[in-house]
Amino acid sequence: MKDIILLLSYKYKGNQYEIYKNLKKGIQLDKKQIKEIKDGLNKKDINFISIIDESFPKEFYEMKECLFGFFYKGNYKLMQNNSKFYIINEIWDEYTSKIIKNSLNQLVQNSVLITNNYKKTENQFIKLFRTLGGKIIHIAKEGLDTFDFSEINLENELVISQYPLNTHPKIDFFKYSNYVSATLSKTLISFSMKNNSKANHLINSFLNIGKDIYCFPGNGIDNENNKLIESGANMILGVSKVINI
DSSP states (O other), rough: OOOHHHHHHHTTTOOOOHHHHHHHOOOOOOHHHHHHHHHHHHHTTEEEEESSSSSOOOOHHHHHSSSOOEEEOOGGGGGGGSSSEEEEOOOOOOHHHHHHHHHHHHHHHOOOEEEEEOOTTHHHHHHHHHHTTOOOEOOOOOTTTTTTTTTTTTTEEEESSSSTTTOOOHHHHHHHHHHHOOOOOOOOEEEETTTOTHHHHHHHHHHHHTTTEEOOSSTTTTTTHHHHTTTTTTOSSSSSTOOOO
């Protein structure tokens, strides 16, 4: 069954609905093609895990839009950590920098960071997190053969993708990656967001599956965090209670 899911992942470029439809129909396994696929993955040190594997993330079994398998490279043990959080920050000023400085060590020592690597929202925080030896899971929107691993520490980080080799990013991939990251994450913590931020799409993915949002109060009218708090997000002044330490 795992080989069939792998084959369908390649044939339908990671489209989970098409994989589901064809699993129901049943397909004939092409052993030669499977060997070629596995050889290509092995050359790039990329692994594949499916829904029937014991180490498949328990969070993915709860997805309404099922994820049948994904490719990965790096430290897979990070998936077993129960304290996985999505963390964003868009406004880098004295106020937010102080909050982040006071929170960073606690987060690094007690959590795994989930990220889509959105440049304006996450990249700078990722660099800080990595510098202190933080554990990170990256959600890729492309095949892992074209993902940039130049700054990735494979001992402390993991990159996953539902898309096979030679698959390039598409707009709808980003929407699904928000869903995947929200499913994996225990909750989302926002240090700051700009008004009308595109990160609201990510926030909605969390809300749609019943996940909590935690926000530090903004220091000005241009901080979207204040609007989120007014709309029902949890206001926090520190991260210790959120990460249960």
